[in-house]
Amino acid sequence: MAFKTVRNLIIAGGIAAASLTGIAIAAGGSGPADGYKMIHKHWHWSGVTGSYDVAAMQRGYNVYAQVCRSCHNLDHLAFRHLGDKGGPFYDEYYKNPNDNPLVKNIAAEYEVIDVNPEDGSEVSRPGIPADYFPPIYRNNAEAAYVNNGAVPPDLSVMVKARNNGADYMYNLLLAYSHPQPEGITLSTGQYYNPVMEGSKIAMPPQLQPQEGVFEYQSDTEGQNPPEATIEQMAADVTEFLAWSADPKLAVRKEAGLMSMVYLLILSVLLWLSYKRIWRRLKPSEG
Numbered sequence: 001m002a003f004k005t006v007r008n009l010i011i012a013g014g015i016a017a018a019s020l021t022g023i024a025i026a027a028g029g030s031g032p033a034d035g036y037k038m039i040h041k042h043w044h045w046s047g048v049t050g051s052y053d054v055a056a057m058q059r060g061y062n063v064y065a066q067v068c069r070s071c072h073n074l075d076h077l078a079f080r081h082l083g084d085k086g087g088p089f090y091d092e093y094y095k096n097p098n099d100n101p102l103v104k105n106i107a108a109e110y111e112v113i114d115v116n117p118e119d120g121s122e123v124s125r126p127g128i129p130a131d132y133f134p135p136i137y138r139n140n141a142e143a144a145y146v147n148n149g150a151v152p153p154d155l156s157v158m159v160k161a162r163n164n165g166a167d168y169m170y171n172l173l174l175a176y177s178h179p180q181p182e183g184i185t186l187s188t189g190q191y192y193n194p195v196m197e198g199s200k201i202a203m204p205p206q207l208q209p210q211e212g213v214f215e216y217q218s219d220t221e222g223q224n225p226p227e228a229t230i231e232q233m234a235a236d237v238t239e240f241l242a243w244s245a246d247p248k249l250a251v252r253k254e255a256g257l258m259s260m261v262y263l264l265i266l267s268v269l270l271w272l273s274y275k276r277i278w279r280r281l282k283p284s285e286g
């Protein structure tokens with residue numbers, strides 16, 4: 001019996017050690033290059049009770065719309081999602097996001113290609129909340145043609161698609177300024193970026209000090225916006241894209257917390273009834 005337990009423990013330990021080594025190798029293989037130190041931020045939504053910061057998401061949406069949108073789409077996002085509970089433009093007064101004027105205004109800023117039901121011809125019209133963010137290019141061939149051969153990927157689930165995605169996104173946007181070591185040759189349209197796998201990326205640096213070019217508007221609560229520094233814009237757009245990749249996080253955490261409370265109450269009740277049922281029995285001796 002004892003021998004078996006020890007043997008099982010050794011086997012379990014072996015498996016744990018092997019998988020830890022595997023994780024370490026996998027993580028080491030895709031880490032940043034050339035002495036670049038990843039900045040690990042404490043994000044608003046980390047931890048058991050953390051949730052997305054509404055003002056940060058709104059600023060992040062602005063960065064997306066004014067900077068990233070010229071190349072990247074949000075394939076999995078409809079405008080009305082912006083007004084869902086937990087989303088950047090949710091308004092208690094408009095439980096149905098299709099009625100939310102902010103969401104309507106945002107949708108109307110986009111041009112959507114539709115079909116005229118009368119004659120089947122292609123028409124372009126302003127977006128409505130039910131529309132998905134319209135594609136930027138007709139297809140990948142056009143996307144690649146415009147971007148020196150590289151296709152700008154969908155950003156709506158990017159934070160989930162990369163290991164430690166929020167830190168990855170944040171650092172990727174900031175790492176362009178890291179000094180480029182000698183011996184790296186870049187072809188036309190390539191830029192040095194130690195966070196990108198292979199340290200070469202076909203995306204030009206996006207966030208520049210943009211005095212007068214880009215300014216944050218005050219958010220829907222009327223709070224004064226912070227200064228649009230590169231770090232601030234990178235953090236905000238990351239917050240917005242973290243939400244788009246996992247919009248149900250707040251609801252899930254709330255449900256998790258409620259079930260913990262429920263289980264706790266249940267345990268107390270069970271313990272009390274257990275005490276009551278066995279009250280009259282004396283513990284046996286010997």
Ligand code: HEC
Pocket residue numbers: 063064067068069070071072147150151152153155158162169172173196197200201202203204206207237
């Ligand atoms: C001028 C066009 C352009 C703009 C504007 C742009 N990107 Fe990109 N982006 C690209 C291209 C092209 C790629 C593909 C790069 C490659 O594969 O080397 C890319 C790739 C990416 C990737 C994926 C990197 C990876 O790991 O594969 C992320 C994340 C990203 N961009 C984020 C952003 C964000 C956030 C913004 C706005 C702040 C933005 N981009 C603005 C062109 C652009």
